Amino acid sequence: MSFLKAKLKHDHFKLFLVVSFSTHLLVVALFQIGSLFTSNEAIEIKSAMKVDMVALPDKHQQKPKKAPAKKKVKKPKPAPPPPKPKPKPEPKAKPKPEPKIDKKAQQDAFSKLNQADAFSKLDDIKEPEPEENKESDNDASDDKYKGNQILDGNSLSGLNKMEMNAYYNTLITQVQNEFLAPAFLSQKDLRCSVIVQLDERGYVLRRDIESSSGNELFDEAALSAIDRSSPFPTPPERLQNTIARNKIIFRFPRQ
Amino acid sequence: MKKLSLIIFTLFFSLLATAQKDSNKVYLDVGDAKVKKSLLAMPAFLYFGSGKTNSTHIRYGTEIFETIKQNMEVSSYFTFVKPDAFLEDTSKAKLKPKTLEEGGFDFKSWSAIGTDFLIKAGYSVSGSTVKLEIYAYSVKQMKLIFGRTYSAKASDLRQIAHTFSDDFIEALTGKKGMYRSKIAVTVSTKAGQKEIFVMDWDGKNRKQISKFKNISISPAWSPDAKKVAYTSFAYHPKAKVRNADLFEYDLETGKTFMISSKKGINSGAAYHPNGEELYFSISENGAPDIYIYDRKTEKRRKFTDGPLGAMNVEPAVSPDGKLVAYSSDRSGKQPMVYLKKAGSSPKAKPKRLTFAGRYNSTPAWSPDGKLIAFSGHKDGHFDIYLLNVETKRIFKKLTSAKKRVGNTNKWANNESPTFSPDGRFVMFTSDRYGPHQLFIVDVHGKNIERRITNDNKNYEKPKWSKLLD
Numbered sequence: 269m270s271f272l273k274a275k276l277k278h279d280h281f282k283l284f285l286v287v288s289f290s291t292h293l294l295v296v297a298l299f300q301i302g303s304l305f306t307s308n309e310a311i312e313i314k315s316a317m318k319v320d321m322v323a324l325p326d327k328h329q330q331k332p333k334k335a336p337a338k339k340k341v342k343k344p345k346p347a348p349p350p351p352k353p354k355p356k357p358e359p360k361a362k363p364k365p366e367p368k369i370d371k372k373a374q375q376d377a378f379s380k381l382n383q384a385d386a387f388s389k390l391d392d393i394k395e396p397e398p399e400e401n402k403e404s405d406n407d408a409s410d411d412k413y414k415g416n417q418i419l420d421g422n423s424l425s426g427l428n429k430m431e432m433n434a435y436y437n438t439l440i441t442q443v444q445n446e447f448l449a450p451a452f453l454s455q456k457d458l459r460c461s462v463i464v465q466l467d468e469r470g471y472v473l474r475r476d477i478e479s480s481s482g483n484e485l486f487d488e489a490a491l492s493a494i495d496r497s498s499p500f501p502t503p504p505e506r507l508q509n510t511i512a513r514n515k516i517i518f519r520f521p522r523q
Numbered sequence: 524m525k526k527l528s529l530i531i532f533t534l535f536f537s538l539l540a541t542a543q544k545d546s547n548k549v550y551l552d553v554g555d556a557k558v559k560k561s562l563l564a565m566p567a568f569l570y571f572g573s574g575k576t577n578s579t580h581i582r583y584g585t586e587i588f589e590t591i592k593q594n595m596e597v598s599s600y601f602t603f604v605k606p607d608a609f610l611e612d613t614s615k616a617k618l619k620p621k622t623l624e625e626g627g628f629d630f631k632s633w634s635a636i637g638t639d640f641l642i643k644a645g646y647s648v649s650g651s652t653v654k655l656e657i658y659a660y661s662v663k664q665m666k667l668i669f670g671r672t673y674s675a676k677a678s679d680l681r682q683i684a685h686t687f688s689d690d691f692i693e694a695l696t697g698k699k700g701m702y703r704s705k706i707a708v709t710v711s712t713k714a715g716q717k718e719i720f721v722m723d724w725d726g727k728n729r730k731q732i733s734k735f736k737n738i739s740i741s742p743a744w745s746p747d748a749k750k751v752a753y754t755s756f757a758y759h760p761k762a763k764v765r766n767a768d769l770f771e772y773d774l775e776t777g778k779t780f781m782i783s784s785k786k787g788i789n790s791g792a793a794y795h796p797n798g799e800e801l802y803f804s805i806s807e808n809g810a811p812d813i814y815i816y817d818r819k820t821e822k823r824r825k826f827t828d829g830p831l832g833a834m835n836v837e838p839a840v841s842p843d844g845k846l847v848a849y850s851s852d853r854s855g856k857q858p859m860v861y862l863k864k865a866g867s868s869p870k871a872k873p874k875r876l877t878f879a880g881r882y883n884s885t886p887a888w889s890p891d892g893k894l895i896a897f898s899g900h901k902d903g904h905f906d907i908y909l910l911n912v913e914t915k916r917i918f919k920k921l922t923s924a925k926k927r928v929g930n931t932n933k934w935a936n937n938e939s940p941t942f943s944p945d946g947r948f949v950m951f952t953s954d955r956y957g958p959h960q961l962f963i964v965d966v967h968g969k970n971i972e973r974r975i976t977n978d979n980k981n982y983e984k985p986k987w988s989k990l991l992d
Contacts, residue, residue, distance in 0.1 A: 382906075382920065436551055450559060489556060520556070
């Protein structure tokens with residue numbers, strides 16, 4: 269009986285199959301297109317609860333004299349996940365007022381410079397860099413209570429991201445140690461970037477100058493730094509695929 | 524139906540293909556590079572003279588060679604390859620690579636020993652003119668950086684060396700060198716006599732410019748480096764007295780003009796970059812104040828006014844002509860460094876720059892106007908310190924030396940700083956060997972000091988000119 273039914277409805281059934289298959293195909297297509305716009309991170313199922321800490325910034329004990337607190341201008345930091353609107357407020361940079369001379373700080377610095385063996389200590393004393401992203405030195409005498417670090421908000425997978433950043437930091441350290449540039453280029457403002465492709469084991473597959481500094485010898489110093497750093501340490505297993513797919517761009521600033 | 528299936532399957536597989544997303548870009552910022560010196564090889568210059576070896580001519584070549592070598596060592600950019608490491612016979616190999624010249628040199632014989640840069644030269648002498656044909660190569664890139672022929676009178680042959688040195692440094696760094704700059708300085712000649720001399724940065728080629736045969740002090744360069752102002756205790760026959768007058772010597776004409784002879788001491792001159800004004804201190808009845816002398820109107824007006832008998836001396840005008848740094852004891856205690864707007868009224872209150880140490884004086888501006896070097900007194904001796912003009916921080920101590928003669932437990936006095944025109948060096952005087960001698964120290968590096976003068980004369984208040992090219 270059911271067999272007869274089947275035969276009678278044969279054509280209908282065929283139609284049904286085609287429609288069913290097409291619909292399934294459509295659903296798959298929708299998911300595929302959808303995946304083009306989302307991250308390709310593996311979805312980790314953990315039993316632990318994931319919490320993002322948004323903590324207190326640095327606390328300054330203001331002294332009676334006026335010392336305008338300069339806020340840090342946030343450096344743009346592109347990260348592997350695609351740009352999701354981040355709810356973090358960006359502090360605006362105030363127009364810089366003229367720094368008041370801190371007598372005590374100057375006297376302390378003067379005494380410090382005069383300690384026995386001043387020469388060896390001079391290696392540590394660096395020239396102050398142009399004041400763009402640093403806090404005002406006037407706060408040196410104010411009491412500072414260091415707040416927690418503010419994390420980057422609710423990115424896709426916090427633990428994975430931390431591990432990724434840790435791995436990238438080891439890459440930076442390795443390249444930094446091998447980065448040697450000739451002394452006669454040290455006064456020039458040279459910048460270049462090198463695009464690097466790693467495989468899952470941390471070996472450098474390709475490295476090319478993405479943007480040149482304009483100086484052949486400086487570019488070469490950057491490429492040498494990459495070459496001498498290879499092979500990099502093997503990335504943690506669950507990140508291997510992502511790292512192999514990423515294009516890493518090392519930016520070499522001036523000396 | 525089949526067509527539809529075909530379309531569906533094509534769609535399906537093409538979608539699978541797009542499942543592979545575009546890879547992400549990750550930006551990693553590396554910090555500053557570690558610095559290394561480049562290896563420079565400079566084989567002895569070839570003598571293109573006629574068969575006979577003329578010892579004078581050989582001396583010329585050697586002097587040019589040694590001057591270039593010293594310049595390159597002072598730059599702190601290079602380490603020289605020792606001649607016994609050379610692979611090629613440099614007395615035979617010609618100046619150009621063998622691909623360009625028969626018997627030329629092979630880049631490989633230089634890259635094999637790790638050479639970064641190669642300088643090859645040959646010279647000839649005809650009459651009193653010396654001609655140098657010199658080539659600078661980048662061994663790594665196997666190419667010529669530049670090749671040039673320099674010629675000068677034998678009496679000027681160090682100029683050849685300094686000019687090449689500046690050209691080479693400029694070709695490599697993109698910035699001008701400092702080798703063709705001059706120093707104006709007071710030198711004690713005989714007992715009780717001091718004269719002003721102008722010399723090359725390395726202390727050679729001296730020329731006396733003061734002629735009063737007494738005490739001449741505190742020289743200053745005009746911005747175009749064509750004139751030198753200085754103070755001399757000139758004798759006034761009518762008044763039958765000596766007075767410390769301010770003079771200006773013209774290097775081109777050799778003439779001397781008097782600028783100021785107010786009773787007392789007229790000294791510590793400093794030109795404004797516009798070349799029209801001269802700042803200097805006058806002490807009529809004791810405490811000196813700084814005055815501005817206008818060369819066009821030949822008039823003088825006050826720049827500082829005490830207060831209350833304070834001493835205001837040693838003006839130094841910033842390279843952009845907007846500010847004047849000077850030393851003053853207006854705080855009531857020891858002299859400190861102050862800052863005031865150029866041309867401002869004597870009533871305008873200056874800004875105090877230094878609060879540390881016991882006696883801060885002789886401020887000097889770096890050519891980019893970002894730093895002030897001064898000599899500061901602490902623990903019984905003077906040393907040179909660097910102050911960042913923007914942050915007002917004293918961030919570096921440039922000198923520190925124990926005495927090498929006499930009581931070697933005592934610290935030497937290092938005073939009167941002046942910057943090189945490229946801002947990389949500061950010249951100062953030091954008494955570590957007894958008499959005050961000239962030294963230089965690098966500003967941005969590891970405080971490597973070099974002795975410039977080596978005699979038993981006393982040198983005071985050196986001033987470094989701009990680059991003369």
